[in-house]
Amino acid sequence: MFVKCATTEPMWQRIKRQEGALLGIVVSxxxxxxxxxxxxxxxxxxxxxxxxxLYFFNDLTDCVADQSNPxxxxxxxxxxxxxxxxxxxxxxxxxxxxxxxxAFLYGPEFAYVVGTTFAVNIAYxxxxxxxxxxxxxxxxxxxxxxxxxxxxxxPWETYTIVGVMTAISHIYQVRIDAPVDxxxxxxxxxxxxxxxxxxxxxxxxxxxxxxxxxTTTMWLGITALIPWFLGKYLNSGRSWVFARYYFGIIWLCxxxxxxxxxxxx
Numbered sequence: 001m002f003v004k005c006a007t008t009e010p011m012w013q014r015i016k017r018q019e020g021a022l023l024g025i026v027v028s029x030x031x032x033x034x035x036x037x038x039x040x041x042x043x044x045x046x047x048x049x050x051x052x053x054l055y056f057f058n059d060l061t062d063c064v065a066d067q068s069n070p071x072x073x074x075x076x077x078x079x080x081x082x083x084x085x086x087x088x089x090x091x092x093x094x095x096x097x098x099x100x101x102x103a104f105l106y107g108p109e110f111a112y113v114v115g116t117t118f119a120v121n122i123a124y125x126x127x128x129x130x131x132x133x134x135x136x137x138x139x140x141x142x143x144x145x146x147x148x149x150x151x152x153x154x155p156w157e158t159y160t161i162v163g164v165m166t167a168i169s170h171i172y173q174v175r176i177d178a179p180v181d182x183x184x185x186x187x188x189x190x191x192x193x194x195x196x197x198x199x200x201x202x203x204x205x206x207x208x209x210x211x212x213x214x215t216t217t218m219w220l221g222i223t224a225l226i227p228w229f230l231g232k233y234l235n236s237g238r239s240w241v242f243a244r245y246y247f248g249i250i251w252l253c254x255x256x257x258x259x260x261x262x263x264x265x
Contacts, residue, residue, distance in 0.1 A: 165208070
């Protein structure tokens with residue numbers, strides 16, 4: 001378990017909870033932009049390692065509080081708590097290695113993207129996670145920056161759509177985690193006010209409607225209120241599951257409308 005905690009386990013924990021969709025988003029961006037197989041494979045690996053490193057940092061930061069979180073894997077959390085000092089050293093080495101390898105293989109621009117995701121993630125975990133209102137928007141920024149690993153030549157709407165979908169997904173997550181966060185005095189948007197998260201999700205859905213409506217069709221844009229509807233009438237766990245399926249559909253529609261890649265087959 002010790003070796004797995006520092007390598008595959010952070011990402012595996014997300015996959016088990018049906019998270020980690022950002023990896024698929026980056027891969028789809030590479031494909032629709034027409035990247036070659038070698039580039040797609042290499043940047044997918046870079047994205048996978050970057051995300052795993054980000055999640056490893058988050059898990060180390062939260063491992064004490066996660067001991068009382070029923071959604072988290074107990075053996076994994078216990079191992080993190082038992083070897084925290086060593087894992088922090090391993091994490092520092094991992095971050096440096098990812099930055100150096102990315103810069104060497106793909107140049108400074110992609111290394112800047114990786115470095116920015118690290119900085120945004122650190123700020124969230126150490127400070128912004130407990131700043132109501134800002135927390136959701138900051139996670140959206142985090143998602144948009146990670147999308148940069150899918151290439152830096154996409155339209156700005158593409159990165160913004162990723163950010164909005166990530167932010168909406170985070171609203172479901174903080175609603176689920178609200179009891180644990182409240183017990184540890186972490187003032188997320190959901191802990192402070194359910195109405196605040198309602199305002200956030202409506203605002204983000206309207207922004208998503210405009211983005212999808214202008215890049216695909218108006219009729220598809222109208223459907224962007226579905227995540228709000230799901231959150232209003234289903235529990236947060238089920239809402240999150242159905243919203244991910246919806247996001248997958250509109251995301252592929254956006255990419256095909258922008259690049260027409262599937263039409264070439």
